[in-house]
Structures are given as structure tokens and as C-alpha cells.
Amino acid sequence: MTGRFILLGPPGAGKGTQAELIREKFHIPQISTGDILRKAVREQTPVGQEAQKYMEAGQLVPDEVIVKIVQERLQKPDCQHGYILDGFPRTVVQADALGRVLKEMQVALDGVISIEVEENELVRRLSGRRTCAQCGETYHLIFHPPQREGICDRCGGRLIQREDDREETIKKRLEVYAQQTAPLKDYYQAQGILREIKGMGSREEVFERICRVMKGSV
Ligand code: AP5
Numbered sequence: 001m002t003g004r005f006i007l008l009g010p011p012g013a014g015k016g017t018q019a020e021l022i023r024e025k026f027h028i029p030q031i032s033t034g035d036i037l038r039k040a041v042r043e044q045t046p047v048g049q050e051a052q053k054y055m056e057a058g059q060l061v062p063d064e065v066i067v068k069i070v071q072e073r074l075q076k077p078d079c080q081h082g083y084i085l086d087g088f089p090r091t092v093v094q095a096d097a098l099g100r101v102l103k104e105m106q107v108a109l110d111g112v113i114s115i116e117v118e119e120n121e122l123v124r125r126l127s128g129r130r131t132c133a134q135c136g137e138t139y140h141l142i143f144h145p146p147q148r149e150g151i152c153d154r155c156g157g158r159l160i161q162r163e164d165d166r167e168e169t170i171k172k173r174l175e176v177y178a179q180q181t182a183p184l185k186d187y188y189q190a191q192g193i194l195r196e197i198k199g200m201g202s203r204e205e206v207f208e209r210i211c212r213v214m215k216g217s218v
Pocket of ligand 1: 009013014017033035037054055056058061063066086087088089090094125126128138143173199201206
């Protein structure tokens with residue numbers, strides 16, 4: 001299946017988890033601005049150096065930096081038949097910019113899927129998350145533990161806690177989401193392409209709901 005989709009939702013809603021399942025099942029690229037930025041920080045590129053201070057504080061990286069990254073990524077040949085945007089757009093400015101880029105490319109979005117999860121569950125998911133320092137695979141101490149404690153099942157790398165998954169920063173990220181990103185639900189609702197799904201339940205149950213929405217949108 002092809003299609004251009006956005007996964008919307010607060011930190012910890014499961015966007016990255018679900019985007020990866022979608023990529024595997026439907027063979028469309030997952031474009032995660034968080035992953036792109038974390039790689040840039042690891043490699044200490046100029047973008048990474050600029051982004052690091054915002055990310056560690058739980059704030060958004062400036063719109064112009066992000067828009068340029070996504071615009072370039074969408075021109076790549078693997079995006080021709082669709083993709084899943086995970087973590088972008090996050091502000092109305094970014095959404096407007098995306099709209100302009102898509103118009104220039106003469107394509108349109110097929111759907112915006114908003115994953116709805118209660119706040120106490122978000123905190124539980126984020127504080128228990130562990131990520132592979134080597135390949136970026138995501139785990140959870142309780143909901144999705146690795147086979148060997150502290151070691152990535154996929155590549156054997158060391159599992160670490162993301163710098164922005166500490167309690168104070170989680171609080172800040174949730175505030176930033178409510179102020180700057182949640183208004184995008186109304187933005188896409190007005191375009192008639194918003195689909196809200198329940199993000200509570202197992203990863204497989206949530207994925208089932210997303211697949212149903214995707215199949216009904218293209
Ligand atoms: P980003 O990486 O995009 O972080 P986020 O939006 O805060 O989202 P998360 O990655 O924290 O959560 P997720 O929804 O992907 O959940 P996950 O699947 O991992 O951004 C990080 C930073 O980069 C931002 O703060 C900002 O500074 C910057 N940035 C990125 N994009 C930007 C943009 N467009 N503009 C400006 N700045 C930008 O799941 C979380 C945990 O829950 C995992 O442990 C997982 O195993 C577990 N889990 C998942 N699903 C379930 C389930 N159903 N049941 C139980 N546990 C589950």
C-alpha cells in the first residue's frame with residue numbers, strides 16, 4: 001500500500017513504535033525528525049550542534065532548521081510512492097511549510113493519524129523507555145523489555161535512557177506539545193483529513209487500529 005501520512009501525538013504516544021511497524025508492513029519510508037536530529041547530534045554536525053541545546057531542554061528546534069531537513073528528505077526517490085511522517089509537523093508554521101512543499105510537488109496528504117494516550121500513561125512509557133545507543137531500537141523496561149537486560153536484541157548495543165526522558169524534561173515536552181503541536185489537530189480537522197485513534201492497549205492493538213484507518217484513507 002502507498003500513501004502519505006502523518007503520525008501525530010504527544011511524546012510517548014507510540015509514534016516511533018507504530019511508524020516502524022508501518023514501514024515494515026507497507027514498505028514506505030519512516031521519516032522521523034527526532035531520529036534525524038539525534039543522529040546529527042551524535043555526529044556533531046552543524047545542525048546537530050544547534051539542535052542539541054533545544055532537545056536537551058525539551059523544546060522544539062527552530063522551524064526553519066526542521067523544514068529544510070524535511071524538504072530535502074521528501075525529494076529522495078524512496079518517497080515517490082509515499083511515507084510516514086513521525087514527529088513532523090509540530091507547529092502551524094511547519095504544517096504550512098509542508099503544505100507548500102507538497103503543493104509544489106503536486107501531491108497531497110492521505111491522512112493525519114492522531115494517537116490519543118492519557119497523560120499518566122505517557123509518563124510511564126517515557127520514563128521506562130530505553131534506546132539502543134548503537135542502532136536506535138526502542139525498548140521499555142516493562143512493556144517491551146530486551147531479552148538480556150541492558151543489551152539490544154537486534155545489534156547487541158548498549159541500552160541507554162534518552163537525555164530528554166528524565167522527569168523534568170518529560171514535563172516540559174508535554175507542555176510544549178499542548179501549546180504548540182496539539183493545535184494541529186484542529187488544523188487538519190478543518191482540512192477533513194484528521195483521524196483520531198485510541199493509543200491505549202498493546203502495540204499490536206494500536207497497530208491494528210492504524211492499519212484500518214490507513215486502508216480506509218487511500
Ligand atoms: P521525537 O523523537 O520526535 O520525540 P517525541 O515526539 O517527544 O516522541 P517520542 O520519541 O518521545 O515518543 P513516541 O511517540 O515516538 O513514542 P515511542 O514509540 O518511542 O523528538 C525529540 C526532540 O527532537 C523534540 O523534543 C524536539 O526537541 C526535537 N524535534 C523533533 N522533531 C521536531 C520538529 N518537527 N520540530 C521541532 N523540533 C523537533 O514509545 C515510547 C515508549 O513507550 C517506548 O518505550 C515504547 O516501547 C513504549 N510503547 C510504545 N507503544 C506502547 C504501547 N502500546 N503500550 C505500552 N508501551 C508502549
